[in-house]
Amino acid sequence: xxxxxxxxxxxxxxxxxxxxxxxxxxxxxxxxxxxxxxxxxxxxxxxxxxxxxxxxxxxxxxxxxxxxxxxxxxxxxxxxxxxxxxxxxxxxxxxxxxxxxxxxxxxxxxxxxxxxxxxxxxxxxxxxxxxxxxxxxxxxxxxxxxxxxxxxxxxxxxxxxxxxxxxxxxxxxxxxxxxxxxxxxxxxxxxxxxxxxxxxxxxxxxxxxxxxxxxxxxxxxxxxxxxxxxxxxxxxxxxxxxxxxxxxxxxxxxxxxxxxxxxxxxxxx
Amino acid sequence: xxxxxxxxxxxxxxxxxxxxxxxxxxxxxxxxxxxxxxxxxxxxxxxxxxxxxxxxxxxxxxxxxxxxxxxxxxxxxxxxxxxxxxxxxxxxxxxxxxxxxxxxxxxxxxxxxxxxxxxxxxxxxxxxxxxxxxxxxxxxxxxxxxxxxxxxxxxxxxxxxxxxxxxxxxxxxxxxxxxxxxxxxxxxxxxxxxxxxxxxxxxxxxxxxxxxxxxxxxxxxxxxxxxxxxxxxxxxxxxxxxxxxxxxxxxxxxxxxxxxxxxx
Ligand SMILES: Nc1ncnc2c1ncn2[C@@H]1O[C@H](COP(=O)(O)OP(=O)(O)OP(=O)(O)O)[C@@H](O)[C@H]1O
Ligand SMILES: [Mg+2]
Numbered sequence: 001x002x003x004x005x006x007x008x009x010x011x012x013x014x015x016x017x018x019x020x021x022x023x024x025x026x027x028x029x030x031x032x033x034x035x036x037x038x039x040x041x042x043x044x045x046x047x048x049x050x051x052x053x054x055x056x057x058x059x060x061x062x063x064x065x066x067x068x069x070x071x072x073x074x075x076x077x078x079x080x081x082x083x084x085x086x087x088x089x090x091x092x093x094x095x096x097x098x099x100x101x102x103x104x105x106x107x108x109x110x111x112x113x114x115x116x117x118x119x120x121x122x123x124x125x126x127x128x129x130x131x132x133x134x135x136x137x138x139x140x141x142x143x144x145x146x147x148x149x150x151x152x153x154x155x156x157x158x159x160x161x162x163x164x165x166x167x168x169x170x171x172x173x174x175x176x177x178x179x180x181x182x183x184x185x186x187x188x189x190x191x192x193x194x195x196x197x198x199x200x201x202x203x204x205x206x207x208x209x210x211x212x213x214x215x216x217x218x219x220x221x222x223x224x225x226x227x228x229x230x231x232x233x234x235x236x237x238x239x240x241x242x243x244x245x246x247x248x249x250x251x252x253x254x255x256x257x258x259x260x261x262x263x264x265x266x267x268x269x
Numbered sequence: 270x271x272x273x274x275x276x277x278x279x280x281x282x283x284x285x286x287x288x289x290x291x292x293x294x295x296x297x298x299x300x301x302x303x304x305x306x307x308x309x310x311x312x313x314x315x316x317x318x319x320x321x322x323x324x325x326x327x328x329x330x331x332x333x334x335x336x337x338x339x340x341x342x343x344x345x346x347x348x349x350x351x352x353x354x355x356x357x358x359x360x361x362x363x364x365x366x367x368x369x370x371x372x373x374x375x376x377x378x379x380x381x382x383x384x385x386x387x388x389x390x391x392x393x394x395x396x397x398x399x400x401x402x403x404x405x406x407x408x409x410x411x412x413x414x415x416x417x418x419x420x421x422x423x424x425x426x427x428x429x430x431x432x433x434x435x436x437x438x439x440x441x442x443x444x445x446x447x448x449x450x451x452x453x454x455x456x457x458x459x460x461x462x463x464x465x466x467x468x469x470x471x472x473x474x475x476x477x478x479x480x481x482x483x484x485x486x487x488x489x490x491x492x493x494x495x496x497x498x499x500x501x502x503x504x505x506x507x508x509x510x511x512x513x514x515x516x517x518x519x520x521x522x523x524x525x526x527x528x529x530x531x532x533x
Contacts, residue, residue, distance in 0.1 A: 050401050071299075072306075075407065083405040089398035093390075106407030151406070 001026050002047060002159065002191065007056035008215075009042055016042050018215030019056070029185055029192040031206035031223070033199070033237065035246065038212050040195040041086055044161045047193065048081050049074060060159070079107055082157035086164050086195075088148040090136040096123070097132035100150045107155040122150040127176050142169045149177065153184060160184065162194045166201045174201060181205045199238055203227065211237060213246065289493075296411070296489050300419065303412045310417050317421035321383040325429060328382055329375045333433035336370055337362055337440030345449040355449045359459030362441030364468060368533075371433040372472045373520055376479035379426060380512040384487040387418055388508035391491025392501035400492060415488045422484035423477060430476040434469070467532050471524075474532065478523050479516050486512040 002024040009017040016039040024030045032040050045051040047058055049065045058065050060080065068074045090099050097119035104110050104118065119132055126146035136144055145168055152160060165181065166174040178201050184190050185205075196202050202209055203223045210220045211234055219226070219234050229235060236244030340362045345355035391414060394400050400410050438460065445451040490508035494500050527533055 045401075048405060050404060071302075071409065075409070078404060079407055081405060083402075085398050085402060087398060089402040091394075091399055091402070092397075103406035155407075 001061065002193070003057075003059040004043075004047065005057045005059070007043070007046055007053045007058060009039070009046060009051065009053050015215060017046070017053070020212070020215070020217055022210055022217055022220070024191055024193060026191050027185070027189050028207045029181065029194060029205050031194045031196055031202040031209045032212060033196065033202055033209060034212035034218075035237070036197075039215060040212060041163050043212070044083070044163055044193060044195060048083055048161060049078060080157055080159050082152035082155065082160040084149050084152040084160070084162045084165055086167075088136075088144040090144055090148055090151070092136045095133050095135060096139070096147055099136065099147060100154050102151065103155045107157075118154065119150075122154050123147070125153075125180055126150045127173060142173065145169065146173075146177070149180075156188055158188070158190055160190050160192045162192060162196075164195055164197065166196065166198045174198060175204075177201075178204045199240075213237075292493065293485075293489055296415075296492075297485065299411045300415060300485075303409065303416055307412050309420065310413060313413065313417035314420045314424075317417050318425050320386075321379070321421050322425045322429070324386065325375075325379045325382045325425075326432065329378045329429050329433055330436045332374055332378050333366065333371050333437040334440040336374055337366055337437035337442075338444045340365055340370075340437075341441040341444035342448065345445070345451075355445070355451055357459055358441065358445045358449060358451055359438075359456040360463050362445075363438050363460040363464055366437035366441070367434050367464070367469055368471045369520075369524075371437050372430050372475040372479060373516065375430050375433045376426065376476065376483060376516045377513050379422075379429065380483045380487070380516065381509055383422070384483050384512050385505050385509045387484070388487045388491040388494075388505045389501055391488060392494035392504045395492055395494045396497050396500060410492055415492070418488055419481070419484045422480040426480035426483075427473060427476040430472065434472070471527050471532050474527060475520065475523050478519060482515050482519055483512040486515060 002022075004020055004022040004024075007017055007020045008015075020043060022030070032043070034040055042051055046053045047060075047065075049068075053066070060077065063073075063077055065074070065077055068077055091102065094102070097116055100119040100122050101115040104115060105112070110118065116132065120129070123129060123131065123146075126149050128143060128146055128150070131139065131143070131147075136147070139147065145165070149162075149165060152162075162181065166177050169177065181192065181194065182205055185192060192205075194202070194205055203226075206223055208220060209223050209226045211218045211226075213233055219229065219231055221229065226234065226238065229238075232245045235241075236246050341358050344358045344361045348354070348356045348358070391400075391410075394414070400414075403410050403413055442453065442456050445456050446453060487508040490504045490511070494504040496503070524533075
């Protein structure tokens, strides 16, 4: 169980998380949705301890990450997690199969002789084959994402944090990944947080959805309930409308934009 | 800028500096802790050793070869001026090389070559979140990235320095023989009648100190990189400049200590 209580985080001059309270039950998949830049990745990083919150607590199976002081305890805490980075974060000095199996050495006692086969199996799960010996720089964006996913799940962690698992994938591959997330949850009873902008994926994989807006949790609900929500913010977001209570940042620049356009038009004339 | 602004800026600068020192100290402590705590990744050490060695050897050999040549030329010219013949060229070249120039020049070149490469590599890993990824996969950048590089420097730099000792002395011989017409036996006698093991140790011990200075600074600058590709460029430059300056400053103090200990 992941218990997030009153987590706050600011970067210099910009508050990002302003008090997040969320609970993820064991075996459940929580989808987090919210506008770009609202702090979803930051929240995931707080959970795994890559970013230290300014306030609040994150408790996983009774361990509070903020209270772990020595590196060994922090390492033990992190071992429970698989983490899919938004940008993949593959090691570009290593081949694909070495990337996928990198964590096994430190997280499991599987014999190194079996790594290649494991890499092949995990890559097959994400719909990739015959790329074991390539380098990350030789892959497309969507392929990198899937290799990163294979790496995150390779050690079969009990918690998986997915940062936009289906972004950059075609619709069919997105659904393959959705199925994979569901399968992992069923077969290994993993507890997962999925950050996503892909509503179809969110509805399909999650047992609950949470929407973050302006650094706070705006709504938490079952996906079917979320779908028919009356909250104008939630409605606007899940329907993907540019008009509504959520003012996109763009709006603030509009006078300037108009002025720029005017100037440009003037120049062209 | 008004007075307040200046004081504030100065204060911010000093704070930032203090913070950097603090983080550097933390890194050093963490390195020492990991050396005890976990087995060393020898495979990585070997990979880094061959990389640093292969990258640097041609440049360091070339540099010190020419340094030896110019030393011989200068010594020959000045002693001809005073004594009408080139005297003690072998002695001057070999002592200057072995005790001072070969460790310092080699370290400077290695800092510019391998040190920059390390800072850029680790910096890129930092800004593309590969360092964060290491944490999530059950290891630690200090253990997996920094210690192997530190050890690789520690083992390779002294070897490069010994090669430089020879290439510099050889460069001196080429000039002595070809240009100054000093017989080889005289050149060698000049060296071996005066050189003792402690003179060699003087330079050899320095090379270990410089290896730690360069690798720690370059690794530190690498893993504390922020700000994308531009940041990588900045931290790489800073790593090279800082490690070169530190080598030259440390050189004085190490020389002073070694002299006090009689290794001179
Ligand atoms: N290292 C950092 N330094 C300063 N500001 C940062 C840093 N990382 C993130 N931010 C800021 O924090 C805010 C939240 O970033 P975050 O990456 O968590 O957003 P996100 O919700 O994941 O967005 P997206 O959906 O686009 O991935 C952004 O406004 C960003 O500018
Ligand atoms: Mg994000």
